[in-house]
Amino acid sequence: MSRHLTLLNAVKKLEMPSLGLGTYLMKGSEGRLAVDKALFYGYRHIDTARRYDNEDDVGDVVQAKVRHGALKRADLFITTKIPSVYFAPADVKASLEESLEALKTPYVDMLLLHYPWGNKNRGDGIHLPVNAQGERELENYDLNKTWTAMEKVVDSGKALAIGMSNFSIRLMEGIWQNARIKPANLQCECHVYLQQQNLLRYCKSRNMVMTAYAPFGAPGLPKRAPNEPFPLEDAIVKNVAKKHKRSAGQVLLRHMLQRNIVVIPKSSSEKRIRENIEVYNFELDESDMQNLNKLDRNLKLFPFEWAKRHPLYMPGEEF
Numbered sequence: 122m123s124r125h126l127t128l129l130n131a132v133k134k135l136e137m138p139s140l141g142l143g144t145y146l147m148k149g150s151e152g153r154l155a156v157d158k159a160l161f162y163g164y165r166h167i168d169t170a171r172r173y174d175n176e177d178d179v180g181d182v183v184q185a186k187v188r189h190g191a192l193k194r195a196d197l198f199i200t201t202k203i204p205s206v207y208f209a210p211a212d213v214k215a216s217l218e219e220s221l222e223a224l225k226t227p228y229v230d231m232l233l234l235h236y237p238w239g240n241k242n243r244g245d246g247i248h249l250p251v252n253a254q255g256e257r258e259l260e261n262y263d264l265n266k267t268w269t270a271m272e273k274v275v276d277s278g279k280a281l282a283i284g285m286s287n288f289s290i291r292l293m294e295g296i297w298q299n300a301r302i303k304p305a306n307l308q309c310e311c312h313v314y315l316q317q318q319n320l321l322r323y324c325k326s327r328n329m330v331m332t333a334y335a336p337f338g339a340p341g342l343p344k345r346a347p348n349e350p351f352p353l354e355d356a357i358v359k360n361v362a363k364k365h366k367r368s369a370g371q372v373l374l375r376h377m378l379q380r381n382i383v384v385i386p387k388s389s390s391e392k393r394i395r396e397n398i399e400v401y402n403f404e405l406d407e408s409d410m411q412n413l414n415k416l417d418r419n420l421k422l423f424p425f426e427w428a429k430r431h432p433l434y435m436p437g438e439e440f
C-alpha cells in the first residue's frame with residue numbers, strides 16, 4: 122500500500138501522506154513533544170488549525186528540525202484551517218498569514234475551511250464568539266466569495282491546495298460548481314461507527330481525497346453521552362486485531378487506509394504515536410473488511426450543536 126494519496130485537484134503535483142498526526146487538544150510542551158516524536162517515527166503529515174491554538178508549537182518543532190538539517194520543509198505536509206470567524210474574503214488571507222507566522226513556514230500544503238457555518242468576527246481575535254445568552258454568534262458568509270479568497274492564496278503560493286472540513290455534499294457541490302480551483306480535500310468525522318459512504322462516494326466522483334478525523338472515535342473527548350460505544354473496545358475490532366496480532370487502534374486505522382481514506386490519529390503518548398504509524402506492514406483481508414464495514418451505525422460524535430441555528434445547517438444532511 123502506498124503511503125501517499127495524490128491530490129488530483131491541486132494546481133501542481135502534490136502527494137498527501139495517508140497518515141498524519143492529529144493535534145487537537147494538544148499544545149505547549151505536550152504538543153511540541155508529540156510532534157517531535159511523530160517526526161522521529163516517520164510521520165510527515167501534521168494536522169493543525171488556528172482554533173487548536175498550537176500552530177506555534179508545531180512551527181517551533183518543524184523549524185528546529187529544518188534548521189538542523191534533520192528534515193526539509195518539502196518533505197512535510199502541513200494542514201491548517203481557517204476559523205469560520207474569518208470567512209470574509211479579506212480575512213481569509215490575513216488568517217492564513219497569521220497561521221504561517223506561527224507555523225514559521227512560507228506556505229501550508231493544505232488549507233481548509235474549518236466548517237461551513239460562519240461565526241461573527243468581532244475584531245477581538247476570538248474564534249468562538251458567544252453572546253450574553255451564551256449562544257454562538259453566527260454570521261452568514263457567501264461561501265463562494267470565501268472560496269474565491271482561498272483560490273487567491275493558492276495563486277500567491279501560500280497554500281498549495283485547498284479544501285474544506287465538515288461540509289455536506291450540497292455545500293461542497295455549491296463551491297465545486299463555481300470554483301476556478303477545485304477543492305482537493307474534505308476532512309470529516311469518520312470512523313468504524315460512522316463510515317461516511319456517501320461523502321466518500323462524492324469525494325471520489327470529484328477527485329477529492331477524504332481525510333478521516335477522530336479515526337478512533339475520539340475517546341479523549343471530554344463530553345460523551347452515557348453508554349456511547351467506543352470503537353477501540355468493540356469485540357469485532359478486537360477479534361480482527363487478535364487475528365493479525367495487532368492493536369485495536371492499528372486495525373481501525375488500517376480499515377480506513379484500505380478504503381483509500383487519509384487518517385490523522387492524535388496521540389501524545391510516544392508508545393501510541395509509534396504504534397499508530399506501524400500500519401503499513403499488514404493487510405486486512407476481505408472478510409475482515411466486511412466485518413468492519415458492518416459496524417457502521419451512524420454514530421456522530423461531533424454534531425456541532427451550536428451550528429443548528431445557522432441558515433446553512435440542514436437537518437438530516439451528512440457531514
Ligand SMILES: NC(=O)c1ccc[n+]([C@@H]2O[C@H](COP(=O)([O-])OP(=O)(O)OC[C@H]3O[C@@H](n4cnc5c(N)ncnc54)[C@H](OP(=O)(O)O)[C@@H]3O)[C@@H](O)[C@H]2O)c1
Nearest residue numbers: 143144145286334335336337338339341370386387388389
Ligand atoms: N476538522 C475538524 O473539525 C476536526 C475535528 C476533530 C478532530 N480533528 C483532527 O483529527 C485529529 C484526530 O481526532 P481526535 O483527536 O478527535 O480523535 P482520535 O484521533 O480518534 O482519538 C484520539 C484519542 O485516542 C487516544 N489514542 C491514540 N492512539 C491510540 C491507540 N493506538 N490506542 C488507544 N488509544 C489511542 C489518544 O490518547 P493519547 O493521546 O493518550 O494517546 C486520544 O485520547 C485531531 O487531533 C485533529 O487534528 C479535526
